[in-house]
Amino acid sequence: MFHSKFLQFTVASCLLFATAGAASCPKTPDLSSFNSSVLPDLFTFLDGKTKVRTLEDWACRRAEMSAVLQSDELGVLPGRPDSMSASFSGNTLTINVTHAGNSITFAPTITFPANSTGRVPAVIGMGGVSVPLPEELAVIEFNNAEFAQQDSSPASRGVGLFYDLFGTDASAGAMMAWAWGALEVTPAARINLERVGVSGCSRNGKGALVAGAFEPRIALTIPQESGSGGTDSWRISDFILSTGILTQTASEIVQENVWLSSNFDQFANSSVDRLPFDHHSLGALVAPRAMFVIDNLGYDWLGPFSSWGAMIAARTAWTALGASENMGISQAANHTHCVFPDTQQPELTARQDTHVVETAGNYTFSVPNAQWAPWNVPRLI
Numbered sequence: 001m002f003h004s005k006f007l008q009f010t011v012a013s014c015l016l017f018a019t020a021g022a023a024s025c026p027k028t029p030d031l032s033s034f035n036s037s038v039l040p041d042l043f044t045f046l047d048g049k050t051k052v053r054t055l056e057d058w059a060c061r062r063a064e065m066s067a068v069l070q071s072d073e074l075g076v077l078p079g080r081p082d083s084m085s086a087s088f089s090g091n092t093l094t095i096n097v098t099h100a101g102n103s104i105t106f107a108p109t110i111t112f113p114a115n116s117t118g119r120v121p122a123v124i125g126m127g128g129v130s131v132p133l134p135e136e137l138a139v140i141e142f143n144n145a146e147f148a149q150q151d152s153s154p155a156s157r158g159v160g161l162f163y164d165l166f167g168t169d170a171s172a173g174a175m176m177a178w179a180w181g182a183l184e185v186t187p188a189a190r191i192n193l194e195r196v197g198v199s200g201c202s203r204n205g206k207g208a209l210v211a212g213a214f215e216p217r218i219a220l221t222i223p224q225e226s227g228s229g230g231t232d233s234w235r236i237s238d239f240i241l242s243t244g245i246l247t248q249t250a251s252e253i254v255q256e257n258v259w260l261s262s263n264f265d266q267f268a269n270s271s272v273d274r275l276p277f278d279h280h281s282l283g284a285l286v287a288p289r290a291m292f293v294i295d296n297l298g299y300d301w302l303g304p305f306s307s308w309g310a311m312i313a314a315r316t317a318w319t320a321l322g323a324s325e326n327m328g329i330s331q332a333a334n335h336t337h338c339v340f341p342d343t344q345q346p347e348l349t350a351r352q353d354t355h356v357v358e359t360a361g362n363y364t365f366s367v368p369n370a371q372w373a374p375w376n377v378p379r380l381i
């Protein structure tokens with residue numbers, strides 16, 4: 001799963017996104033009375049009638065989902081800065097960024113494989129990497145917390161290098177700020193830019209997913225035990241909580257942290273059914289690039305069934321694009337949070353296409369799913 005995708009993926013599939021936003025895309029209607037208790041159909045536009053049938057349609061639908069995820073939940077991903085310079089010395093890449101008269105400097109460390117020469121594949125560690133990596137990879141340590149603070153306090157909002165650059169009133173929540181920063185660290189420093197992955201665990205797993213979703217140059221996304229705000233569905237997590245299982249939900253998360261844009265509060269405070277997307281849509285933005293979702297059944301708070309449902313639903317995007325082998329999900333039985341268990345090692349390091357979609361949980365979920373995803377999966381042409 002893991003290794004083979006680095007070798008096989010080419011940026012050519014990113015060209016798929018090139019037509020996004022074209023004038024011929026269906027117009028997104030006023031969504032102020034949107035209300036859906038199920039995961040919105042990935043293959044029907046928000047006008048409620050136009051079906052996604054072709055790759056061009058998908059580029060439009062993908063752009064539509066990206067736009068509503070930004071406006072209602074994550075905040076706006078800024079474009080490229082006015083200027084940027086980087087120098088590499090020792091193991092440290094020093095990056096200076098200037099935008100609208102503001103400047104920041106940050107310095108991720110890069111650990112290259114022993115004796116490596118030439119451009120090597122790399123994994124960006126959102127606050128570090130918690131999965132065992134093959135020796136032939138470089139590891140870029142991205143200090144996301146410096147980029148956008150994320151202490152469990154509302155006072156963290158708007159604090160960090162990202163906001164020094166774009167202003168404290170930028171709509172982006174911490175995760176979108178990290179996503180922006182993660183792309184800026186894909187450096188000129190002996191990294192093979194066609195083989196860059198991103199990984200992180202827990203809150204950093206949420207951040208890894210957002211980075212993979214919004215940066216088409218990232219070839220492999222590995223969110224680990226990311227829970228709500230990551231691979232979980234807001235709707236399914238609310239449902240699980242309603243059955244008495246203590247699970248993190250939207251209404252809790254907006255009080256706890258600044259990971260999301262404050263625009264999300266209105267949905268979290270009323271009903272997540274008003275969201276014209278869910279996190280299957282966030283996951284689907286990664287398709288057809290490689291993604292490997294790692295979960296842990298040991299913590300109810302992480303909502304493992306919510307992640308399973310959302311990621312099985314997200315995976316239909318890969319199926320529709322004819323790339324289902326690029327998306328794997330593995331849920332291991334109970335173990336310590338963010339301590340990768342030996343039992344998942346074969347799935348992580350499989351060198352052949354493994355079609356890993358496995359859970360140690362007693363879960364049944366496929367699409368169409370009468371309760372959560374009553375829609376069909378086309379084969380896009």
Ligand SMILES: *[C@@H]1O[C@H](CO)[C@@H](O)[C@H](O)[C@H]1NC(C)=O
Nearest residue numbers: 033034035036037271273274
């Ligand atoms: C959303 O629809 C449900 C029925 O599916 C209804 O009970 C609920 O009141 C609606 N919510 C809003 C905000 O319209």
Ligand SMILES: *[C@@H]1O[C@H](CO)[C@@H](O)[C@H](O)[C@H]1NC(C)=O
Nearest residue numbers: 085086087088094095096105
């Ligand atoms: C970044 O800016 C600092 C301070 O302005 C300067 O000393 C340093 O040389 C710059 N580094 C790069 C890579 O441009």
Ligand SMILES: *[C@@H]1O[C@H](CO)[C@@H](O)[C@H](O)[C@H]1NC(C)=O
Nearest residue numbers: 112113114115116117135136
């Ligand atoms: C790196 O090269 C040195 C010198 O040739 C050698 O002794 C060492 O085993 C190599 N290390 C690895 C990890 O290949």
Ligand SMILES: *[C@@H]1O[C@H](CO)[C@@H](O)[C@H](O)[C@H]1NC(C)=O
Nearest residue numbers: 255262264265266267268269
């Ligand atoms: C959401 O609820 C919180 C806590 O009750 C409150 O502080 C906040 O102002 C509300 N925000 C919106 C947009 O409704």
Ligand SMILES: *[C@@H]1O[C@H](CO)[C@@H](O)[C@H](O)[C@H]1NC(C)=O
Nearest residue numbers: 297298299300333334335360
């Ligand atoms: C894993 O943990 C969950 C929640 O604590 C518990 O319900 C379940 O029985 C455990 N499963 C296994 C296989 O130990």
Ligand SMILES: *[C@@H]1O[C@H](CO)[C@@H](O)[C@H](O)[C@H]1NC(C)=O
Nearest residue numbers: 305359360361362363364365
């Ligand atoms: C799995 O779930 C089904 C349906 O909820 C239940 O009947 C069955 O006993 C469960 N199996 C195990 C091993 O928990």
